[in-house]
Amino acid sequence: MTVNRSDSSPNDPRAWRSWLASRLLPWFHRHRRDLPWRDNRDPYRIWVSEVMLQQTQVATVIPYFERFLRTFPTVADLAAAEEQAILRLWEGLGYYRRARDLHRAARVLAADHGGRVPDDPDVLASLPGLGRYTCNAILSQAFERRLPILEANSQRMLSRLFGRTEDPRQGPARRWLWQAAEDILPQKNVGTFNQAIMELGALVCTPTAPRCDGCPLAERCLARQSGQQESIPARAAPPEIVSVREIAVVLRRRDEVFLARRPQGGRWAGLWEFPKGPIDEGETHEKAIERLLHERTTMRARSGAELLTIRHAVTRYRVVLTCYDAEYLDGDFASDFYVEGRWLSPKSLVDYPVSSPQRRLATHLLAPNPEPRLF
DNA sequence: AAGCCGGGGCT
């Protein structure tokens, strides 16, 4: 068996293990924020917090978390809830599939696992919404399982610590970072250690202007030694701006509102219904929309000033859209209109003081003869 | 591997 000589290299994360724990754990003990999901090791609390924290900052999550746990203190409470009640508490957090997955997973646990969050990686990983990060975060924090985590904070912190100049989001670098996150795990206090890494990333090793003066790892940080702490992690290359043909439309028929959209280069794959419930059997969405619309759409993909133009002839459907610089359209025919800015961004629509962006949109669209508004 | 989901905070 050959020995990988990198094992003894100073850049081998395994060689940093004891030093890291000795620097990180005392720092965390001193600087850790008092966050509501740190009150105890209840795996359900940790689970909910981890899901809410996905792509969402701590300060945003706190009030949602507290309200959520007051309403649904246990897995059983969550499992017994209506999805709409859960979504209502989620309004404003975004990524609403997280809430639906949380609900579905709670129902599985209530039905098959006695309403407990199991100390079992295979069971956890089988639940919707629980990927590698979230599973390991729960298992390490609630059950002291020796498993690594890698998310935005630790990814940035480890990239700097080990002087990794490549894009940490790309495959090989990402695999290296996961391995490093595993290699540096101490034998004890794994949950605390994982939290300490993230806390350092959140409080000290920040995306811009890292506070190296207050960093317990500064003396060995390779990025700092080479003055690259500001340039690591490498920025993702900005997405190439490509002109694509895309079309979007909001349809209203009787009391039902539909939002339809053709994804980039694809066929009519996306169609959501607002507020909910199927449209009539017998007429496919695709057929109806194809028939209704003659698109003249040029839209630059993702970001930048966009132009969305829709031409259509309406027969059975009524098309309603109120947005920036757009004309209010209603009736059996419609003229051209376009939306500038993000396509159907909730903020570009009416600021309606009710419920989620989706519901806000739906409510607005369902209102009789809404007035056009400029933003 | 890339696209998609999303509102809010920060510079």
Added chain:
DNA sequence: AGCCCAGGCTT
């Protein structure tokens, strides 16, 4: 006005 955030799922 961008960039970023305690990611996961789908294609």
